Amino acid sequence: MGGPDDGHGDPADRPTDVRPVDIRPADGAQSIRRALTILRIIAEGRDAGVSLSEVARVTEISRPTVHRIVRVLLEEGVVEQKPRSRRYAIGEQVPLLALARSSRSPLLAAAQRPLDELSQALGDTLFLTIRTGLDTLCVARRIGPFPIQVISLEVGTRRPLGVSSAGIALLSLIPPEQAADILERNRERFKRYRATEGTAAAEVSEARRLGFCIRNIGLVPGTKAISVAFTGPDGSLQAALTLAAVQRRLTARREWDVVERLRDGVGAIMAGLGGGKP
């Protein structure tokens, strides 16, 4: 079938030791997994959506199969299709299902105050980003009082881990080989973002050394971002706090101050997460 490698069918006489990269038991419901993979890619497209062939390319599932799956999701309202561009986007049913668990996430609850205070104190824009699977997902944003703000991300933006500052920081706090594995699995998607596995890996190493990530923001010239990543109390969740600003506001002197403040913010958020309900 699909799969990036190998001459196909070798008639079952290796036990189970090869395990090509991922832990996926591969049994159970393959088509449902595929549907979810497709959904995540479509979610990246936000309101603009994603074209069929791009979904097929990125997921490495054949076009007819993607088409069939997407058609079911379409009929069920889980995705919708933009009439003009024929691109697919997340459909109304998803928010409706989400209503079933409308209680806000503990992370967001814990982060509100620290985000407000920090963005006031630092003056620039802050982002709170979580890791989910192979992606980063922006879940909160605060625009600071300084007159020039770098917006760059909306809440809800989803990207492959490795293309954003937050993604680098997040990768820097998981074990190197896992991080490498993730980069590998995202390789196909990086093309969309003018990123490569190699440069991402280098940045991750650097971030691992420093304890945070600082770099230019890819798509917006003259801007910089600093990200500090952290995990939930029991390692339950992985998130990053990011500051974005025009380059001139991030002089070498201020950098360290900002990192310090971000770390304080992270501390405050983690404290708020500490003793939740079981």
Place this chain on the structure above:
Amino acid sequence: MGGPDDGHGDPADRPTDVRPVDIRPADGAQSIRRALTILRIIAEGRDAGVSLSEVARVTEISRPTVHRIVRVLLEEGVVEQKPRSRRYAIGEQVPLLALARSSRSPLLAAAQRPLDELSQALGDTLFLTIRTGLDTLCVARRIGPFPIQVISLEVGTRRPLGVSSAGIALLSLIPPEQAADILERNRERFKRYRATEGTAAAEVSEARRLGFCIRNIGLVPGTKAISVAFTGPDGSLQAALTLAAVQRRLTARREWDVVERLRDGVGAIMAGLGGGKP
């Protein structure tokens, strides 16, 4: 396979006019459809969740199959399992996917003001409920200023069409045979709610005659609800505005006034929906 079907394959000689509510073509991706059916049932359970065997019973899918599907959804974070009760509930991935389309729904946007004003004016609790597939789903609530309020529903509550006042009203505005079909397909689920197809059908007829639904609220003795249903501009959506109050506040005299006011509210919402973007 499953499903309340008829003699299958009649080789294409009805144009497009029958369309029995949603004519499941049954081709394509069956297991994905099943997964979604299961998800919707699980969504009904809200935070408490739903047991495996109940999902199997209601969906009329065999337990092993439900289990296998649910296990995949579990691994993917789409559902989660309460450790204590082993019940399944909607998982964190669903809200995360929903973030991709965080722009609020046009209905909610249009309804905010009218809801606020009406609940102030009438004094009692209002609910805005939509139809989605075979379900009603509460999407907004306003608690009025009168000291005794009937809460009964949370935002996010999902129920089979036919068990709530709003559901009856909604069924009353779709063609009788479609409504009957929906009741039929929900029969298995009614048992959970002490409802039956028969009484629901009678109430729907009554509502169709009156143009609204009024009745006692099932689970809360001494309380009444009045629902007025409506559709979006191009028939795009079906929704109902409901008032709930203790019985003594709904004297026969006031009933008509309330219905009148609810109709005004519906008018205001529909006006707000009128000229959206194409």
Place this chain on the structure above:
DNA sequence: CAAAACTGTCCATAATATGGACTCGACGTG
């Protein structure tokens, strides 16, 4: 206006999902 790229459809085939039968453990009842 031709080439390229993309969406969507068909169908034989292989692989996948299916559910009956079974095990295990928890709970309740005589």
Place this chain on the structure above:
DNA sequence: CACGTCGAGTCCATATTATGGACAGTTTTG
């Protein structure tokens, strides 16, 4: 306490279902 009932979860032979190569139609690009 022994027995019976009910629910969760597992196994595996089977046939149903999903799969993707090839093709057709349409829009975009050069």
